[in-house]
Amino acid sequence: MALSNPKAILIFGACFPHFVVLESYWQSYAMLAAAFLLMEAVAIFAYALAGRFASRFASEKLPAMQQIPGVTMCIFGILLLISPQPSRTWLTFGQQRCNGASLAKPRITKPQVKAASFMSKR
Numbered sequence: 001m002a003l004s005n006p007k008a009i010l011i012f013g014a015c016f017p018h019f020v021v022l023e024s025y026w027q028s029y030a031m032l033a034a035a036f037l038l039m040e041a042v043a044i045f046a047y048a049l050a051g052r053f054a055s056r057f058a059s060e061k062l063p064a065m066q067q068i069p070g071v072t073m074c075i076f077g078i079l080l081l082i083s084p085q086p087s088r089t090w091l092t093f094g095q096q097r098c099n100g101a102s103l104a105k106p107r108i109t110k111p112q113v114k115a116a117s118f119m120s121k122r
Contacts, residue, residue, distance in 0.1 A: 011036065 012033070020028040058065065 008036075008040075 016032050
């Protein structure tokens with residue numbers, strides 16, 4: 001399985017050569033490969049144990065694992081239903097409000113006009 005994994009290919013091709021002794025090239029590479037395969041077997045075994053534990057836990061606690069999120073979603077739905085809606089009329093397209101003052105038409109000063117006319121000539 002590790003031979004088709006791009007990360008394993010990267011480890012073998014990029015990282016392992018730094019730890020290989022050139023005088024005993026094949027022996028060093030074989031020991032590193034064996035260590036890699038051992039660590040991968042341990043990781044797969046750990047995943048299998050975690051999956052077995054999770055499946056047993058889920059089979060015993062499945063009704064509670066389905067009911068608790070359902071009740072939570074119902075509570076949030078009721079809270080949204082009874083909460084006051086924000087007013088949508090105070091801000092229309094193209095307007096901004098700051099402390100009650102409308103800023104719909106920003107003031108353009110003379111330097112801005114000069115810069116805008118200079119940029120439009122290009």
